[in-house]
Amino acid sequence: MKKAICILLMLTILCMLFVACSASDNPEEEVSEDEQQEGVDSASERKEEATGETKINFITWRAEDADVLKEMIAMFEAENPDIKVNLEITSSDMTEYYTILKSRLVSNEGADVFHCHAGPYLDQLVKAGYCKDLTDTGLADLYEPEFLEIDVIDDKLYGLLQTYNSFAIFYNLKIFDELGLQKPTSYADVVNAAKVSADAGYMPIAAGFAEAWTTSMLYEQMMANYVPDDPMVFRKLETGEAKLTDEPYVTMMTDLATMVEDGLFQKNAMGTKYDASLSLFAMGEASMLITGTWSVGGLKEMDETLEFGLFSMPGVNVPAVGIISPSQSICVNAKSANDEAAMKFTEYLSSIDAGTFYCEQTKQAPTVKGVTVASPELSEVSKLMEGDTVMLADSYVQDPRMVSIMDEVSALILGGEDVKTSLEEGQRQIDALIAENQDEQTN
Amino acid sequence: MEEMDKRINKRRFNTTYLFLIAPLAIYTVFFVMPNVNSLIFSFYKWDGIAPAKVFVGFDNYIKMANDPVFWKAILNTVKYTVTLVVFQTLIGLLLAVLIFKTSKIHNFFRTLYFLPSVLSAVTVGLIWGFIYDPNMGALNKFLEAIGLENLTHSWLSDEKIVIYALAFVHVWVGVGQSVVLFVAGLQNIPYELYESARIDGAGPWKQFTRVTMPMLRSTTLIVLVLTTIGGFKCFDYVFVMTGGGATHSSEVLSTFLYKEAYAYSEFGYSAAISVTLLIIVSIITVVQMRLLRKKT
Missing domain, CATH: 3.40.190.10 (Periplasmic binding protein-like II)
Structure with missing residues (x-):
C-alpha cells in the first residue's frame, strides 16, 4: 500500500512539474498580448512603488562603446532623476546578441530600449510586434531624412539610425x-x-x-x-x-x-x-x-x-x-511597461548634445540633424562620402x-x-x- | 523476527522511492521535457519569437533529407568522431601504459595530461585558434623554423584538413580523461597474471597483448562509448575556432542546428536536426553498450 502511495506521489509531482513547465509551450494556448502586458504592468508598478523611480533597460551589443554609453546615461539620469537606466551589453556576436534580445522580448524581461540592425532582424521583430511605431512621435524630425528610410517598414518608422x-x-x-x-x-x-x-x-x-x-x-x-x-x-x-x-x-x-x-x-x-x-x-x-x-x-x-x-x-x-x-538603430519595445521613460531616453539619445558626444567619442558618422563632429579621424571618413x-x-x-x-x-x-x-x-x-x-x- | 525484517525492508524500499523523487524530477525537467519539446517543435514552422507556430508535419524532416548542408554536416561529424575515437583511445592507452607506476614523476605526468581537460572550451578554442593562425600562429612559425615550410597550412580554412585539425584539439583536451580511465583499469589487473605469463615465457609485447588488453576490454569500451558520444555532440571547439566555416567545410551537426535556430530563426527545422542527432547518438550508444555487455 505504502509502495503504491509513494509511486502515486512521485507521479503526481512529475505531472505537476510537467504541466507547470509546458503550459506556455503549447502552441494552442498562447497567452494573449493584453494578458502579457497586464502582467508586466503590475510587476513594474510594484517595482516603481518600492523604489520611487522608473527603471528601464537599454540593451546593446556595442561593447566598444561601453564607457561612452555609461557617461551618456549618467548625463541623462542627472537630467531625469526619476529614471534609472540599466545598460546591458550582451555579446558582440550578432547571432548571440539577437538570441538574448529575443528571449528578453518574449519573456518581457528587461528590454525597454534596444539596438537593432535595419533589414531582416528589424523586420522579424516588427512582425512579431516588439518594435514601437515611432512615426508620429516627432522623433523623426530630429534626424536627417535620408537616414530614416532604412528603418521604415510598411510606411511606418520602427527605428532611428544612430550612426552610419x-x-x-x-x-x-x-x-x-x-x-x-x-x-x-x-x-x-x-x-x-x-x-x-x-x-x-x-x-x-x-x-x-x-x-x-x-x-x-x-x-x-x-x-x-x-x-x-x-x-x-x-x-x-x-x-x-x-x-x-x-x-x-x-x-x-x-x-x-x-x-x-x-x-x-x-x-x-x-x-x-x-x-x-x-x-x-x-x-x-x-x-x-x-x-x-x-x-x-x-x-x-x-x-x-x-x-x-x-x-x-x-x-x-x-x-x-x-x-x-547603416550601423545600429535605436528601437523602443512596443510592449515595454515603462514606455514613457523609454521614450524620454530615446529622445535624449536623439538630441544634438547626445549625438555629438556619441559620434565624437566613438568616431562614428552622425545621423542626427545639427550634429557636427570635428575629429580628424572622422574627417577621413567624411572624405569617403565626397563623391x-x-x-x-x-x-x-x-x-x-x-x-x-x-x-x-x-x-x-x-x-x-x-x-x-x-x-x-x-x-x-x-x-x-x-x-x-x-x-x-x-x- | 521475520515480520520485523519485512517491515524494515519495506521502509527501506519506500525511503528509496522518496529519495528518487528529486533526481527523477530534475531529470524530467532538464532532460526529458526539453527533448519532448524538441520533438514537438520539429513538427512546426516557428521563428522562435512570433507567437504563431505553424504545424507542418514531417516537412522539416523532408527538408533535412534534401539539404546538402545536412549531409555535409553528417559526413564531417563522422570524420570528426572517428578521428577523435581512434586517436584519443590509442594515445590514451599508450600514455597510460607508459606512466602506470606510482612514483612522483608518474603522478606529475598524469596531472599534466589531465590539465587540458580542466580548461574551458572557449579558452581552448582561443588558444588553438592562435596556434593555427596561418600568418602569426605558432604551428606554422615552428614548421618554418625547422625548415618544413612546405608543410605550413591554412589549418582552419583548408577544407581537406580543417575537420581533422579541429578533432586534434578535442583529442588534446580529452586524452587526459582516457589516461585516467586506463590507469584505473590497469590498477585492477591482478599482478599474478603477469607473473604467470612471465613464467610461461611471455615477453613484454605478449604480456601486453595477452594479459593487459583482454583485461582492459571493459575500460576500452567505456572510453569508446564516451569519446563517440563526445564526438557526435562536438560543438564548442568547432564553434569557437571556425563556426562551421569556411563554406560549411567544418560544419558539424551541432553547429548546423545552432545556426538554423539562432542565425536563421528556423527553430522547427533546428529541432528536427536535434531530434535526428539524439536518435543517432542513442543508436550508437545502445550498440556499443550491448557490445560492452557481451564482451564482459
Whole structure:
C-alpha cells in the first residue's frame, strides 16, 4: 500500500512539474498580448512603488562603446532623476546578441530600449510586434531624412539610425611614405601598391576572410561601384527578379577573382580571422587593411601612434563610390511597461548634445540633424562620402539566408573556386530559398 | 523476527522511492521535457519569437533529407568522431601504459595530461585558434623554423584538413580523461597474471597483448562509448575556432542546428536536426553498450 502511495506521489509531482513547465509551450494556448502586458504592468508598478523611480533597460551589443554609453546615461539620469537606466551589453556576436534580445522580448524581461540592425532582424521583430511605431512621435524630425528610410517598414518608422559607417581600405601612412606610394585612386594604383608592398616584405591588403561576413565588405562595395543607382540589387535576387548568373553579378564576382589573381590580399587570407587582420595592420605587418570605418577607434586603441588614410575600393574597370553602411538603430519595445521613460531616453539619445558626444567619442558618422563632429579621424571618413554615395544594398534583403548565400559564394571565389560554378551553385541555393519562401506564403 | 525484517525492508524500499523523487524530477525537467519539446517543435514552422507556430508535419524532416548542408554536416561529424575515437583511445592507452607506476614523476605526468581537460572550451578554442593562425600562429612559425615550410597550412580554412585539425584539439583536451580511465583499469589487473605469463615465457609485447588488453576490454569500451558520444555532440571547439566555416567545410551537426535556430530563426527545422542527432547518438550508444555487455 505504502509502495503504491509513494509511486502515486512521485507521479503526481512529475505531472505537476510537467504541466507547470509546458503550459506556455503549447502552441494552442498562447497567452494573449493584453494578458502579457497586464502582467508586466503590475510587476513594474510594484517595482516603481518600492523604489520611487522608473527603471528601464537599454540593451546593446556595442561593447566598444561601453564607457561612452555609461557617461551618456549618467548625463541623462542627472537630467531625469526619476529614471534609472540599466545598460546591458550582451555579446558582440550578432547571432548571440539577437538570441538574448529575443528571449528578453518574449519573456518581457528587461528590454525597454534596444539596438537593432535595419533589414531582416528589424523586420522579424516588427512582425512579431516588439518594435514601437515611432512615426508620429516627432522623433523623426530630429534626424536627417535620408537616414530614416532604412528603418521604415510598411510606411511606418520602427527605428532611428544612430550612426552610419562605410567600408574602406585603410592604408598605413608610414609604410606608404617609406615605399613612395600615394593614396590609390584607381584599381591599377591598388595593384601597384600591393605589388610594391609585397616586394618590400609587407603583406598587401590584410583581409580576415575566414569569417564569411567580411567578404561582404568587398562584394557590396563592388556592386555599389557597378550599379550605384540600384540599391535594391540584392533584393532583386531574393525576389527572383534577377539571377546571380546574370549581369552585373557576374562582372562583380569576376572582379573578386581578378583581385585574388593580382595578389591584392595576403597569403592565407581565407584562413585569417577578422581580428587577426586588424592586428596585422596595427602591428605594421600589412600596408593595407580591408575593414569598415567602425575600426577607426579600435585601431587607434591598439596603437595610438598608428597613422592611416582611407579610400574606397575601386572596381577593376570602374571608379569607387562611397558606401553608407547603416550601423545600429535605436528601437523602443512596443510592449515595454515603462514606455514613457523609454521614450524620454530615446529622445535624449536623439538630441544634438547626445549625438555629438556619441559620434565624437566613438568616431562614428552622425545621423542626427545639427550634429557636427570635428575629429580628424572622422574627417577621413567624411572624405569617403565626397563623391557619389550609395546606401548599403544588403540592408534591403529580407531573409538572412540570402546574405549567407552571397557571403559563401564570394568566399568560394576568393578561395580560388571557379566563378561560373560558384555562381551557379549560389543561384541553385537562391532558387531553393525562393521556393521555400513561396511555399510558406502559400501555406 | 521475520515480520520485523519485512517491515524494515519495506521502509527501506519506500525511503528509496522518496529519495528518487528529486533526481527523477530534475531529470524530467532538464532532460526529458526539453527533448519532448524538441520533438514537438520539429513538427512546426516557428521563428522562435512570433507567437504563431505553424504545424507542418514531417516537412522539416523532408527538408533535412534534401539539404546538402545536412549531409555535409553528417559526413564531417563522422570524420570528426572517428578521428577523435581512434586517436584519443590509442594515445590514451599508450600514455597510460607508459606512466602506470606510482612514483612522483608518474603522478606529475598524469596531472599534466589531465590539465587540458580542466580548461574551458572557449579558452581552448582561443588558444588553438592562435596556434593555427596561418600568418602569426605558432604551428606554422615552428614548421618554418625547422625548415618544413612546405608543410605550413591554412589549418582552419583548408577544407581537406580543417575537420581533422579541429578533432586534434578535442583529442588534446580529452586524452587526459582516457589516461585516467586506463590507469584505473590497469590498477585492477591482478599482478599474478603477469607473473604467470612471465613464467610461461611471455615477453613484454605478449604480456601486453595477452594479459593487459583482454583485461582492459571493459575500460576500452567505456572510453569508446564516451569519446563517440563526445564526438557526435562536438560543438564548442568547432564553434569557437571556425563556426562551421569556411563554406560549411567544418560544419558539424551541432553547429548546423545552432545556426538554423539562432542565425536563421528556423527553430522547427533546428529541432528536427536535434531530434535526428539524439536518435543517432542513442543508436550508437545502445550498440556499443550491448557490445560492452557481451564482451564482459
